[in-house]
Amino acid sequence: MAAVRVPLWAVCVLRVALATVYFQEEFLDGERWRNRWVQSTNDSQFGHFRLSSGKFYGHKEKDKGLQTTQNGRFYAISARFKPFSNKGKTLIIQYTVKHEQKMDCGGGYVKVFPADVDQKNLNGKSPYYIMFGPDICGFDIKKVHVILHFKNQYHSNKKSIKCKVDAFTHLYTLVLRPDLTYEVKIDGQSIESGSIEYDWHLASLKTAEKASAEAKEWNEATDDKAQEWEKHFLDASASKPSDWNSELDGDWQAPMLQKPPYQDGLKPEGIAKDVWLHQKMKNTNYLTEYDLSEFENIGAIGLELWQVRSGTIFDNFLITDDEEYADNFGKATWGETKGPEREMDDIQAKEEVKKAREEDEEEMLMRRFGGQDKNFNRFHRRNEL
Numbered sequence: 001m002a003a004v005r006v007p008l009w010a011v012c013v014l015r016v017a018l019a020t021v022y023f024q025e026e027f028l029d030g031e032r033w034r035n036r037w038v039q040s041t042n043d044s045q046f047g048h049f050r051l052s053s054g055k056f057y058g059h060k061e062k063d064k065g066l067q068t069t070q071n072g073r074f075y076a077i078s079a080r081f082k083p084f085s086n087k088g089k090t091l092i093i094q095y096t097v098k099h100e101q102k103m104d105c106g107g108g109y110v111k112v113f114p115a116d117v118d119q120k121n122l123n124g125k126s127p128y129y130i131m132f133g134p135d136i137c138g139f140d141i142k143k144v145h146v147i148l149h150f151k152n153q154y155h156s157n158k159k160s161i162k163c164k165v166d167a168f169t170h171l172y173t174l175v176l177r178p179d180l181t182y183e184v185k186i187d188g189q190s191i192e193s194g195s196i197e198y199d200w201h202l203a204s205l206k207t208a209e210k211a212s213a214e215a216k217e218w219n220e221a222t223d224d225k226a227q228e229w230e231k232h233f234l235d236a237s238a239s240k241p242s243d244w245n246s247e248l249d250g251d252w253q254a255p256m257l258q259k260p261p262y263q264d265g266l267k268p269e270g271i272a273k274d275v276w277l278h279q280k281m282k283n284t285n286y287l288t289e290y291d292l293s294e295f296e297n298i299g300a301i302g303l304e305l306w307q308v309r310s311g312t313i314f315d316n317f318l319i320t321d322d323e324e325y326a327d328n329f330g331k332a333t334w335g336e337t338k339g340p341e342r343e344m345d346d347i348q349a350k351e352e353v354k355k356a357r358e359e360d361e362e363e364m365l366m367r368r369f370g371g372q373d374k375n376f377n378r379f380h381r382r383n384e385l
């Protein structure tokens with residue numbers, strides 16, 4: 001049998017072909033981003049963004065992103081894309097954020113909106129599907145939010161996920177998979193993962209919903225429903241006694257189990273209905289009935305947040321259905337510039353230390369020379385040349 005040989009390049013092409021990129025934004029075309037991003041005019045006090053790579057960067061052009069420019073402001077800006085549903089598919093939301101101002105209190109997260117969002121009027125009350133990313137305020141709040149909209153309510157992650165608090169660019173990735181697992185990555189490293197159902201405490205929500213539906217059914221139940229319930233609790237291991245006389249004793253029926261297999265210490269009068277529900281629910285596969293991370297009409301991404309001290313830069317936005325594509329995009333953007341960014345910061349830091357030391361020395365000398373500082377300055381400057 002001849003083996004079919006597939007060259008590596010063909011595999012790569014196939015992979016790229018399989019990925020669907022719903023949105024990708026690197027801000028590489030100068031001021032043209034203003035045609036794609038809509039600043040909300042809902043409040044004239046909303047802060048403004050500019051394109052900037054900041055005080056230090058890995059690459060002057062590639063590191064340009066949206067930077068907040070005014071202290072103590074709310075910000076609201078968003079960009080649209082062709083609406084899609086993530087039903088049955090993986091959803092990945094990824095971007096980079098850099099708090100080069102050393103964030104004291106402010107949001108660094110993104111929100112993903114339904115396609116009918118009113119961009120011009122975007123504000124804190126605009127309904128969203130997902131909120132994801134870091135939030136810092138004082139010593140207490142240093143967390144990565146993952147808020148999911150489900151059945152008209154917002155649900156926060158119960159596991160606390162720590163965010164980065166330094167001044168460097170970091171890559172944040174959220175993966176929601178159709179098997180109801182999720183993963184949060186920072187700088188390409190998985191820092192939290194698990195079940196959407198449990199880590200958002202949505203299991204109890206579903207159970208409560210199911211139980212109330214079942215209870216309603218129970219209340220409306222006819223006699224045969226009640227009999228159906230009884231069947232579950234007839235003692236199946238009992239058999240008709242050999243001396244049973246049907247004519248005298250009537251039809252034999254297996255005895256009811258005295259104590260239903262239920263451990264929760266329910267009150268006796270509460271048992272019947274709950275046990276029946278319990279039995280029924282054991283057989284119900286609700287995972288197929290409830291899609292906790294399914295969003296029908298995803299159509300925009302935005303920054304809707306508050307910052308005390310501005311200067312944060314958002315860049316390299318990506319929404320896709322392909323984890324490998326997201327990995328590669330992260331490596332090609334953040335991965336390439338993170339090293340040089342630290343080098344530039346290092347050089348600047350050293351220069352600052354040097355300058356501060358020189359200033360200190362100057363001040364010391366000035367004090368020693370007292371009122372002759374004018375002459376001294378001239379002398380000192382000359383000496384520096």
Ligand SMILES: *[C@@H]1O[C@H](CO)[C@@H](O)[C@H](O)[C@H]1NC(C)=O
Pocket residue numbers: 041042043121123125126
């Ligand atoms: C801001 O948005 C809200 C609804 O979200 C609306 O009621 C209000 O009129 C808007 N304000 C302006 C100035 O458009």
